[in-house]
Amino acid sequence: MNPDLRALLPGELRAESTRITVGTESGYPPFEYTNEAGRIVGFEIDLFDAASDRLGLKYTFSDMPWDSLIDELYASNVDVVAAAMSDTAERQVDSDFVDYYNDSDAIMVPAGNPEGIKTLKDLCGRKVAVLVETTQADALTALNSDQCQAKPVTVLTFETDAEALAQVQAGKADAELTQWSTGAYNAKQVGSGDVFEVANTEIINPTPLGFRFLKGDVELVRAYQASLQSIIDDGTYAEILEKHDLSAGALETATVNNQPPQ
Structure with a gap:
């Protein structure tokens, strides 16, 4: 845990007993999938785990169908969605993204x-x-x-x-x-x-992927952006990418809504 990063969390999330809920859909390798032991694993899981560990924030995954994820976020039944979700202008209307990867x-x-x-x-x-x-x-x-x-x-x-x-x-x-x-x-x-x-050799529809939060969860978004940036800066991010053979889509800066931090 990094005390400076933890201080960025909303006050109600700093209690030792606090645990957030993360919505995912575990049928999308290499980002998230279920291994032979029945555990949800993958690149995005490793990355979210590393970012949360820096914040000292515990979490529980809620595995659900893809088309249920956003309804559950809007209903506040999950606090964040980690499901290889593309950060688009349309989705930014009612959500905020902490971007972690470039894909097409x-x-x-x-x-x-x-x-x-x-x-x-x-x-x-x-x-x-x-x-x-x-x-x-x-x-x-x-x-x-x-x-x-x-x-x-x-x-x-x-x-x-x-x-x-x-x-x-x-x-x-x-x-x-x-x-x-x-x-x-x-x-x-x-x-x-x-x-x-x-089939395609040319890049089609390049777009960043990000952790998706409710619009207005400013402190939580800022905390995860800063935590992800620290992982990028110290090389942990590169190690996780290499583990999953995904280095080609690396970001140099953890952006919010595809915009550099202010």
């Missing part, structure tokens, strides 16, 4: 890419699976309003990334649109690494 989108296809898909425009007229209520689902909607008006994408939404990816494997979808880091992980890990591949 991946088009997942069967190994060998039999349909020759390489770009978002190549998805026009095809069936594409996606996790419900994500920026990737929004990207497909935008695609249908623009480049794919003549031949719209048939968007298939699912409650988990694993369900969406399974549609590709079963031949019920031509592709899945997901986050790059998760797509690259699954391309390497599923089967012997010969079931799926990432």
Whole structure:
């Protein structure tokens, strides 16, 4: 625990017995997933744990469906969401993000890419699976309003990334649109690494990911931003990234709502 960082917490969170609740969805490796022992692990889990340890703040994970996370945050049943969530201007209207990583989108296809898909425009007229209520689902909607008006994408939404990816494997979808880091992980890990591949080589929809808080939780946001910055500064962040093979998306500064601290 760092006393200077702990002093940034709201007064009610400084009591020894205090424990916050963190909402997550544990089906999204390498950010969060359940290991063989039934424990939630992953890059974002390690990072949140390190930041919380600096603050001396205890927490409990609440594992729930992706599309329940924000309702639970708004209802104050969870204090923060840690679920590889993209920090967008639309979400900043009623939430604040402490950004910890840069990511982009991946088009997942069967190994060998039999349909020759390489770009978002190549998805026009095809069936594409996606996790419900994500920026990737929004990207497909935008695609249908623009480049794919003549031949719209048939968007298939699912409650988990694993369900969406399974549609590709079963031949019920031509592709899945997901986050790059998760797509690259699954391309390497599923089967012997010969079931799926990432089709795109160009960066699609780059965006920061962040811990999501209720708008107005200023002290809690500031505390986690400062704690994350201390982890970046002393090299702990780089070690966690390297452990999960995610160094390519490293941030140099822990930002709030994709803006440098004032």
